[in-house]
Amino acid sequence: MKSVILFDMDGTLLDTEKWYNKAWHQAFADCGYSLSAEEVLQLRSLGKPFCYEWTREKLGPEADLEVVRARRNVIMKPWLEGEIPVKPGAPQTLAELKQRGYRTAVVTATRPERAGMLLRRTGLDGMFERVITVSMVERGKPAPDVYLYACEYMGVEPQDAYAVEDSPNGVRSAAAAGCRTIMIPDLTQPDAETAGLLWKKVNSFAELADIFLTDCL
Numbered sequence: 054m055k056s057v058i059l060f061d062m063d064g065t066l067l068d069t070e071k072w073y074n075k076a077w078h079q080a081f082a083d084c085g086y087s088l089s090a091e092e093v094l095q096l097r098s099l100g101k102p103f104c105y106e107w108t109r110e111k112l113g114p115e116a117d118l119e120v121v122r123a124r125r126n127v128i129m130k131p132w133l134e135g136e137i138p139v140k141p142g143a144p145q146t147l148a149e150l151k152q153r154g155y156r157t158a159v160v161t162a163t164r165p166e167r168a169g170m171l172l173r174r175t176g177l178d179g180m181f182e183r184v185i186t187v188s189m190v191e192r193g194k195p196a197p198d199v200y201l202y203a204c205e206y207m208g209v210e211p212q213d214a215y216a217v218e219d220s221p222n223g224v225r226s227a228a229a230a231g232c233r234t235i236m237i238p239d240l241t242q243p244d245a246e247t248a249g250l251l252w253k254k255v256n257s258f259a260e261l262a263d264i265f266l267t268d269c270l
Contacts, residue, residue, distance in 0.1 A: 055154040057209045058265065059185075059200065059232065061098065062161040062168060064219035064239040066177060068138035070097060072129060074240060080125035086112050094240060097220035098162045100193015133167075137175050140237075142258030147180040149266055159184045160203045160216070162194050162223075182207070195222040200230035217261065221247045237261065 064070030078093045088111065096104060108118045150157060158181050161168050165186045172178040185203045187193035204211045216227030219239035227234040228250035236243055236254045243254060255261050 055156065056265070057156045057158070057204075057207045057214045058150065059158050059160045059203050059207075059214055059216045059227070060181075061216075061218045061220075061223045062159050062163055062171065064097065065217055065223075065237060066140060066143050066159070067171060067175065068140050068239075069171070070219065070239050072132050073097070073125075076125045076128040076132075077121075079128055080121045083124050084117070084121045086116065086121070088112075095222075097240070098194045098218075098222040098226070100162060100187055100196065103193065103195070103222075133171075137171055139175050139177070140258060142262070144175075144177065144180075146258045146262045146266075147177065149262065151180055153266065155265065156207060157181050158203055158207060160199055160227075161185070162187050162199075164188060195225035195229070197226055197230035200227050200232055204230065204232070215252075215265075224250050235261065235264070 060066055063073060074093055074097065077096055078088065078090055081088050081093065092111065095107065099107065105118055108116045147157065159168065159172070163186060165188055168184055168186055169178070172184065183206060185199060185206065187199050190198035190202050192198045200216060201211065204214050211231035214232045216232035216234045217237060218224045218227055218234060219237055221243065224234055224236055224247050233252040234250060236251050237257065243251065248254065253264065
């Protein structure tokens with residue numbers, strides 16, 4: 054039986070994480086909060102409850118994340134209405150995986166309606182058996198819930214599933230669930246802690262294809 058491969062979406066399949074990061078940074082500034090670009094990077098794939106906790110720790114208990122989030126959505130709107138960039142090699146690799154009989158799903162921190170829209174507009178929606186979002190579980194990334202749910206749905210034990218992620222919070226989520234975690238770094242390279250959670254690190258979908266399409270698994 055071919056392996057189950059679980060893919061993060063933003064930053065892994067789609068080259069959109071840079072948009073979210075820029076929008077978060079601008080939104081915080083527009084709302085009167087001062088955060089460095091490096092601090093804002095910590096929000097990548099971070100589940101909503103964890104975002105609230107992070108914001109209170111960084112900016113104090115009176116910080117209004119909902120106001121910032123609303124401003125971020127306004128900033129993001131024209132970008133999301135334009136062309137959605139796909140990571141180089143992703144469509145070809147996914148098509149080949151599907152042809153070879155691999156089972157794949159998306160596991161994303163993005164809300165369901167936006168995830169579906171992005172996958173349809175990029176032509177990737179037909180590549181996956183299921184799109185699984187954090188709305189289906191109690192806790193988002195970096196908690197393991199969404200990957201545990203994905204494995205249960207796909208009928209595979211976590212240790213027999215592969216998770217492909219781009220960010221530290223996504224890596225923590227997949228590794229905590231027990232998946233064999235592969236990182237394709239996007240905005241930053243893994244630090245020592247993140248690297249210690251990985252099964253493998255690759256630099257592109259071409260390198261990912263070398264793992265799964267050589268009939269060695």
